[in-house]
Amino acid sequence: MKARHECQPIRHTLPPHEILGREGLERLHKASSRILSELGVEFQDEEALEILRAHGARVENGIARFEPRLVEEWVARAPRQFVQRARNPRHDVTLGGGQTIFAPVYGPPFVLDLEGRRRSSTLEDFQNFVRLASRTPVIHHTGGAIVEPTDLPVETRHLDMLLNLIRLSDKPFMGSVTSPGHAADSVAMAEILFGKDGIRERPALLALINANSPRRFDGRMLGALKVYARARQAVVITPFLLQGAMSPVTLAGALAQQNAEVLAGIVLTQMIEPGAPAVYGSFLTTIDFRSGQPIFGSPESQVGTLASAQLARHHGLPFRGGGAFTSSKLPDAQAAAESVMSLLPALTSHASFVLHAAGWLENGLVASYEKFALDCEILEAMHHWSRGLDLCDDALAMDSITEVPPGGQHLETEHTLRHFRKGFRGTGLFDYASFESWSKEGGLDARARAGSRIRELLRDDQPPPLDRATEKELASFVTRRKESPG
Amino acid sequence: MSDLQQLYTAVLDGNARASKAIVEQALAEGADPQVLVTQYMIPAMDEVGRRFESNEYFVPELLISARAMKTALQIITPLLTAKGAQPIARVAIGTVKGDLHDIGKNLVSAMLEGGGFQVLDCGVDVAAEKFIEAIKTKQANVVALSALLTTTMPMMKTTIEAFKTAGVRGQIKVIIGGAPVTQKYAEEIGADGYADNASSAVTLARSLVSK
Incomplete structure (x- = not known):
């Protein structure tokens, strides 16, 4: 096993892939403005409606309508980029500003384990995935509910998850959004870790606030949003759109609606706490009209990622989108193909935060250990890809070209020796051996090799060191909250 | 007497200049050419092969080690041949x-x-x-x-x-x-x-x- 090495988030050197011209952008923008000013967005929270009304939105029957100038004014207050802190400062990440951060899958209630069983996920699975995120250099962010520990009671599950996210990894992590109380617990634990002022200066939590589309934010999400915004923690406002069900079936309409919903959420965040970090989120895909099942990994959603990223950039906001999406039930050829196809637009559009970048299977219902390893191999390749093309004198290598005669070979030139180790070799999971060497190693397919990789990674059981007093304080907070859950 | 372990290291590191210099000096000091080959240079190449098999060494490293070996052998082989020694094949x-x-x-x-x-x-x-x-x-x-x-x-x-x-x-x-x-x-x-x-x-x- 290679020693754990550092891997920084991707810093883009290539221009972003933009598919909307000025006219296209304008058309989407206009439609979105009409949705906000004429149709409005429902907020199922009295206090949120009061705040919106007090700051100039037209509120009627639970629906808030926004004039374009009001939206512009408040969205402009959200930072273009911000740093999310990690308990190891080397793992601090910048959202926005042309960087891409990868985090694992979020939310599956099932795992596909290494014995090939699809079963309910447990705390042990959760801990395993946190360890994997911690030990995998191309995963820059531990994420949050990598799997649901379904063996724990719902009321206090978030406490165990937070404690394990903090203990077993020193990368940044996400706060709970399952209720306003759980959000408050997340903030309290982040404060134990970094201090009250510490998390206000630079957020320690990132929270997924979904719109309950179409055109609705529910009370639970708004409760969590208020907690995080007031604590100046980062929210990712993400409409969950299934085209044809929760938005128009056509992509343009879905994008206009998505834009309106995201901006409405961000406006509220800024009215609660001007300057609080907020991210433009997209989780946009299609359904299979034969069954009503969602389809993840569809080409429509990938075009959607490219356009959404451009809209976010247009509004000067960090963007969350893309992921290693697939509808496949196994880490097979379909899963690999759909994942690459879904990750690429996130990369080329310079998505700031890519949740679900590793381990996603079966429409997000299942976290697969093997797929986690396979996805990380893709992410590793993407780090190389995004470096673009170096054109300096040394890279042009005229000396090496001069040195080797016609028909000669470059294998042992001084230039090759100096450079060859920088090239892409992957993490050793993809097979580049000859047929004979491959056969000798057991003739394994990628999934089997991925299983071995995961076993190897999980064997090492050294969590990153955590200050003993802090750990004790966190543990006693959890015990206290379990005794009297709010 | 020069430190012959350096010959092993020179071959392993693919340093042809060093392998040549060490062999020349060792021979001038009266070292047995057969000993240089069998006790230092061949074990170094065996280690190179082992590292290659375990993915520590890659092809360019394999080649420069072979070159360091060859450079040293060009000095030693005539002496061995003169003594009637045969190459492996x-x-x-x-x-x-x-x-x-x-x-x-x-x-x-x-x-x-x-x-x-x-x-x-x-x-x-x-x-x-x-x-x-x-x-x-x-x-x-x-x-x-x-x-x-x-x-x-x-x-x-x-x-x-x-x-x-x-x-x-x-x-x-x-x-x-x-x-x-x-x-x-x-x-x-x-x-x-x-x-x-x-x-x-x-x-x-x-x-x-x-x-």
């Missing part, structure tokens, strides 16, 4: 008639030389007659055939048949390699061995000549 190597792709062949050449073999490089597009001449006049006792194309691969069989016709097949071991070549093909055409990379070609050649 003499290998005539080339790409078969019709095939011009020589990078693989050159890799194997370099590694064989580094492994203490005397290599008679017959080049590319080599007709059977040229190998036969090397067997008869230069006492080659191993012939290494390389082919990259499925269209030139059958020439390996033709070449081995020509060895039989010329009556030299019994004096030599034939080893083959190249991208489309397999162990099964080696058996089908009556070759003595097949290796899928330059490092294992050395191991293969050693095991065949020690039989």
